[in-house]
Structure formats: structure tokens, C-alpha cells
Amino acid sequence: MEEKKKYSKGVVEEMEGYGGDPSPEQGQFLDWQDRLLLTVYPHDLRVPKFWPQNPQSFSEILENYTCKMRMVTKLVSKSMAKSLHLEENCFLEQFGEGATLQARFNHYPCCQRPDIVLGLKPHSDGTGYTIILQDIEGLQILQNQQWLTVPTVPNALFILMGDQMEIMTNGIFKSPVHRVITNKEKVRTSIAVFYTPEKNKEIGPQDGLVNEERPRLFKHVKDYEIIHWEHYQRGMRALHTAQV
Numbered sequence: 001m002e003e004k005k006k007y008s009k010g011v012v013e014e015m016e017g018y019g020g021d022p023s024p025e026q027g028q029f030l031d032w033q034d035r036l037l038l039t040v041y042p043h044d045l046r047v048p049k050f051w052p053q054n055p056q057s058f059s060e061i062l063e064n065y066t067c068k069m070r071m072v073t074k075l076v077s078k079s080m081a082k083s084l085h086l087e088e089n090c091f092l093e094q095f096g097e098g099a100t101l102q103a104r105f106n107h108y109p110c111c112q113r114p115d116i117v118l119g120l121k122p123h124s125d126g127t128g129y130t131i132i133l134q135d136i137e138g139l140q141i142l143q144n145q146q147w148l149t150v151p152t153v154p155n156a157l158f159i160l161m162g163d164q165m166e167i168m169t170n171g172i173f174k175s176p177v178h179r180v181i182t183n184k185e186k187v188r189t190s191i192a193v194f195y196t197p198e199k200n201k202e203i204g205p206q207d208g209l210v211n212e213e214r215p216r217l218f219k220h221v222k223d224y225e226i227i228h229w230e231h232y233q234r235g236m237r238a239l240h241t242a243q244v
């Protein structure tokens with residue numbers, strides 16, 4: 001506990017560091033989880049005081065993981081563009097060279113009342129997309145008013161679309177509402193890496209995806225994750241703020 005405290009976020013509104021998400025509004029439930037959030041890329045946006053010194057290998061392993069995640073974002077962004085018959089670099093260009101990667105380490109302790117307590121409340125991500133590594137099941141996606149459990153596949157990454165990818169694809173790729181349920185017997189750990197367009201960079205529906213059959217659904221937006229965060233704290237979605 002003493003070790004964890006060293007990396008605690010300061011004020012409630014602060015995102016980075018160790019501690020729970022804020023729950024400032026009345027009627028909002030606390031999530032049954034502990035988390036550490038760190039900006040890992042670009043390097044000049046890192047806040048070293050939040051990086052744990054113990055275990056010693058932590059920084060080196062995270063550095064390695066960051067390099068791998070950068071490779072994954074290049075591959076995934078190009079593959080998505082190709083799947084939509086677009087020029088392969090078009091999404092990478094929208095994200096920008098300085099697109100950020102933030103790693104969120106989620107720890108969900110056992111919970112005696114999984115019937116009434118959630119590990120993470122329903123939300124969509126404000127990212128471009130999120131790359132998730134999970135040890136046991138617990139993550140659920142809402143589809144047609146039903147919660148579907150994301151299966152665990154050993155060593156597999158799960159790519160979850162965020163609101164900004166829904167905007168860039170003009171609504172073709174959906175950013176799903178998801179949540180994490182709790183478990184009586186098993187502790188759960190996940191690492192979610194948030195891939196978000198460069199600060200101050202405008203993004204919007206890709207040219208080739210707006211036409212007569214598919215009218216423009218979204219405006220151009222900048223730093224969308226800020227408005228997303230304000231809504232998230234109140235248990236609300238922010239995507240409507242980007243609609244035309």
C-alpha cells in the first residue's frame with residue numbers, strides 16, 4: 001500500500017497516476033477496481049513521478065511493451081483502412097505522428113457481491129481505439145441490449161473501437177458500450193492501451209466514407225477525449241456532441 005501511495009494521483013480530477021476514477025456526481029457508483037494510468041508515448045508527455053520504481057524491471061518492460069504497441073497501432077490502422085478500400089495510411093495521418101498511447105493497468109479484486117457490484121461501469125472509450133490484454137474473462141460488450149462476454153484467447157490482444165474511430169469511419173466502425181463484471185473467486189488483471197489522436201489535431205470522417213448513400217454523420221473534432229472525460233465522470237456518453 002505504501003508503495004502504491006507514492007504514485008497516487010493528486011486531485012480527484014487528475015487522470016494520470018494510481019487510484020480510482022473520480023465519481024463526483026451524485027448517483028454515480030464507485031468501480032470495484034484499482035488502476036494505474038500512465039502516458040507512455042510520446043516520451044515528452046510522460047510524467048516520471050507516476051512511474052513505479054518497484055519492481056525495478058517495470059520501466060524497461062513497459063518501454064518494450066510501448067514499442068510493440070506502436071507496431072500494433074501501425075498494423076491495425078493500415079488494416080482497417082484497407083478493409084474499407086481506403087489509402088492505407090489515411091487513419092495514421094489523422095492520428096498524427098504525435099498520437100498518444102496511455103497504458104491503464106486495471107486490477108479487479110475478488111468481490112463478494114458480483115450481482116450488484118461492477119468492476120467498471122458501462123462506458124465507451126474516448127480513444128481512437130484501445131488495445132486490451134486480459135488474463136481472465138470479465139469484459140462485456142453491449143450488443144442489441146445484451147451483454148456479451150469477450151472470451152480470453154491466450155496471448156491475444158483485443159482491439160476495441162473508441163468514439164474517435166467511429167467518427168473517422170463516419171459510423172462504419174462502432175465504438176461499443178462495455179463494462180467489466182466482478183468475480184467472487186478470481187482476481188482479474190487487464191492492461192488497456194489507449195491510442196488517441198495527437199493533441200490539438202483535428203480529426204473527422206474520412207473523405208472516401210462520406211457520399212450520397214452515406215451522408216456525413218460527424219463534425220470535425222479536436223481533443224475529443226477532454227469532452228469525453230467530462231461525460232464519462234457523469235456516466236454519460238459524449239459521441240452525440242460530435243454529431244452533425
Ligand SMILES: O=C(O)CCC(=O)C(=O)O
Binds near residue numbers: 125132134139190192
Ligand atoms: O478491463 C478491461 O478489460 C477493460 C478496461 C476498460 O474498458 C478501460 O480501461 O476503459
Ligand SMILES: [Fe+2]
Binds near residue numbers: 123124125130178
Ligand atoms: Fe473502456
